[in-house]
Amino acid sequence: MNIIGIIASQRKAGNTAFIINQLLEGAKKQGAETEAFGFSNLDIKPCRGCNRCKQSNRGCVIKDDMQKISDALEHADAIVLGLPIYMGQMSAQGKIFTDRLYARFSPRFSPFFKENAVKQKLILSFNQGNPDANLFKPYIDYTKRMFEILEFDVNAIPVITGMRNGPAYEREDLRTSLKDFGSALVLEESPK
Ligand SMILES: Cc1cc2nc3c(=O)[nH]c(=O)nc-3n(C[C@H](O)[C@H](O)[C@H](O)COP(=O)(O)O)c2cc1C
Structure with missing residues (x-):
């Protein structure tokens, strides 16, 4: 099983990074191939709405780090999208990533349809x-x-709360439950 994690936060050692890395570690222990992509070291620009992705088979015309993710996205069995809540919604990085998926939904380009x-x-x-x-x-x-x-087959939504009380990496309970969650992702997919 191939699982990729997207960290939609600019904070390299922030809570979302910790959460995604723990989840992926749990999955890896069960034999999954995993890879994490974080906005702290990616330059991904907002969708321009030019609709060029709808006019050819070449996908998005913006040449930036979204291309580094695109291949992995195409081949992933599961995507874990790590979204911190900023002002009551997903972070701006999460929204930029989501908007850039638009190119994948070009009727000519998308494998989804x-x-x-x-x-x-x-x-x-x-x-x-x-x-x-x-x-x-x-x-x-x-x-x-x-x-x-x-x-997308959206199958589970962990909501991790209380981050105002201290960084995620200090919470041992979280470390265990996130690893278990990641591990369960793989075990649920394995043939019984
Ligand atoms: C700009 C900003 C806005 C935030 N807005 C909210 C909010 O509306 N509600 C909330 O519960 N937490 C809010 N938070 C707290 C974050 O959700 C929380 O600290 C999260 O774990 C940050 O993840 P990160 O370290 O990966 O960036 C906000 C944090 C920031 C920086």
Whole structure:
């Protein structure tokens, strides 16, 4: 199983990076191939809305680090999208990444609209400062639905709360539960 993680935060050693890395480590222990991509060392520009991706088979015309991710995205069995909540929504980096998926949905370019194509698994991994897990539930439900409309199989949404109380890496309970979550991702996929 091939799993990639996207860290939609600029903070190299931030909470989202920790969460995604722990999840992937758990998956790796069960034999998955994993790779993480983070906005701290990627230059990914916003979609220009030029619609050139709809006019050819060459995908997005913006030449930046999204191309480094594109190949991995194409071949991933599962994508774990790490989204910190900034001002009640996914971070700007998360939105830039999401908008840039537009090129993949070009009718000519996208593998997603093939007849009977297997939907790609997407895990939306939210984290937030506030301790109340239900605070942004309407937004999180809406985001899940949005990705489902984009033909992703959104199968689980861990919402990690209370980041205002200290960095994620200091929470031993989190380290264990994230590794277990990553491990379960692979075990659920394995033939019984
Ligand atoms: C600009 C900004 C806005 C934030 N807005 C919220 C918010 O609306 N609600 C909340 O619970 N936490 C909010 N937070 C806290 C972050 O969600 C939390 O610290 C998160 O773990 C940051 O992840 P990172 O370290 O990977 O960037 C905000 C943090 C920043 C920097």
